[in-house]
Amino acid sequence: MGIIYFDNSATTKPHREVIDEVAECMENHFANPSSAHRLGLDAEKKVKVARERVARLIGSSPEHIIFTSGGSEANNTAIRGVVSPGDHIITSKIEHPSVMKTMQFLEKEGCEVSYIGVDSRGIINMEELKGAIKENTKLVSIMHVNNETGTIQPIYDIVKAVKEKNKRAKIHTDCVQSAGKIKIDVEKLGIDMASLSAHKIHGPKGVGALYIRENQALRPLIYGGGQEMDLRSGTENVPGISGFGLAAKMISDDMEGKIKHVNEVKSHFIDRISEIDGAVVNSPADDFHLGNILNISFLGVKGEVLLHALEDYDIFVSTGSACSARRAHKNYVLPAIGLKPCYVESAVRFSFSYLNTIDEVDYTIEKLKTILSFLRRIKK
């Protein structure tokens, strides 16, 4: 069957067209976009086109997009760029480590941080959120889609609730998992900042972006030559940025069709997983769930063991998020949605792309059955 890659939330396989574009830029558009000569202008054009494409992906315009080295840098830039010691920040208990660790760092630097809890679906507790908003709340950072469960936060409602109580509070949303997977309109959502990453949408690694509504409100994380409207210095990664632009364009084309397909794959997976005893779907089964991510516990089996067993059949999945996979027992997202340790330990994340097929699901289910009957037999 070849490789079945169900770990698209960790990273995706770059599109052939994207790779060609990256290589083309390296070979023929290699100049520094800041250079005044014709080759510099040529490289600058590549960046310009990419900026328009990425802006379009989230319903924004190019002047609000700055390129970064990825989602983590975008999150760090957004959060640290607006707060100062003494400020209050609100976030959730299920954010990505690049948000969590930044918050912990800021607490040491003299910021106060409120971590809002989530319900069993992973959705933010709105009452708790409303109660936490204070006069000195400078920033609210809530992710759009959780990377482990696929839960979609009601960002529009969150923005409304926050702005009602504190108009000056800035709202940042980590859209790394949601961009290209659901329709995003940053203008309509009313958010102030949004983080994006190219390698989650079949683009290259090492490049991401930050959407910023008001440029002047941000303090840069990286100072220097003044690239990216003086908000992010460093020679532009032209091949990476151009590859990101193309990936954004490709995922935008017929996005509805792609979403429909991924939802079919997911639904089929859920249907067939019911054939397996002791398989519990942890992801919410309603509108608050992104089709791309399915978190399932296989009771009595360690997730990691199952992962390696699937790997023998060239099926690639993940336990927890990739970023924390190497540090076992540190999962905080699944406990936050109320899962008991036996569910957390046996959890496996299947994350899909529109390139996955129903056939791959069927093959995986068959292999799961074989593996589980073996693993459970030796346990008895």
Add this chain to the structure above:
Amino acid sequence: MGKIVYMDNSATTPTKSEVLEEMKPYFTEKYGNPSSIYSLARETKAAIEKSREKVAKVLGANPDEIYFTAGGSESDNWTLKGIAYANQNKGNHIITTKIEHHAVLHACEYLEKHGFEVTYLPVDEYGLINLDDFKKAITDKTILVSVMFANNEIGTIEPIAEVGKICKDKGIYFHTDAVQAVGNVPINVKKMNIDLLSLSAHKFYGPKGVGALYIKKGVKINPLIHGGGQEGGRRAGTENVPGIVGLGKAIELAGESMDSHIERLTKLRDKLIGGIMKIPYSKLNGHPVKRLPGNVNVCFRFIEGESMLLLLDGMGVCGSSGSACSSGSLDPSHVLLAIGLPPEIAHGSLRLTLGDFTTEEDVDYVLGLLPKFVKRLRDMSPLYEEFIKKGEESCTAKK
């Protein structure tokens, strides 16, 4: 596009085809996230470690002292902010120079706004710092010294080993921005007593968007980018695997061919400088010998650098006035002002930086164009006309 003579290798270099080929499998088949725990990912993790070894080898460091970043600017910012905040219990004073890259200078300005004190060392007419000035600037509050290895505009190579020795004796962290030096000057971080060193792949025929920071074991530094525990918990973010692989290949190539590279470029550089110096009222900026092998920076009196660039561009020659990062700005270069050039002369500077793809034919081509262009521009210059009438002192008379 017609003939292109690319002489802007300090702004960026073309990626070598060997480098691109090495990167390709990490886009197509080996695309796993290195933090995942299955085989597809283990391969990428192994590739990153191999690159780390290659970088360490060229710098004379240990592999576990190399941290990959998104580029030189990030490495510089990380050092300045990371060292300052992690060591503020020891002091709040930083020493740097007036001719650093803006990534260092602007990070210093940020720190000055946040309670740190920064001394900006002056340089002489060649762009060299004075070691006595430096020693005098050290106080018991000094926690970091940041002196660039080689300047990006005038190519001057600073006395890094000497600075390193002084810092070691005083127990102060020493950082050097070696973005321009790596691949062009032999470096050994241990022998030179360097504690932190920034490098950028796209300056030595590697890909853009990737760099590294060497951090000597035991150095206390805060992360700049927090998050997933990549790079030993010091630099978060999914690793740019193809970029890191490309950086490794590029630095390996640079290390292997360093001697011949230096010899060849030095020859070409000196030929270009020699030819330009025959043009009346022209001056070499920077040091004649302590200079990057590919760097030529000259000024022609009575000529705007931008006008010269435009004429050269029309003939397919890509050069720069000042550094790429500031070439969009109209302010005279802070480096040229620091070496004592008056603003009106600093405006007339032209930087041509040669690289591995520059040929002798390219040099001859440019030498054929420059005298004509200088003459054409001077003929339009009222200042030159006046000067010829009055017979003023020459550009070099400033000494």
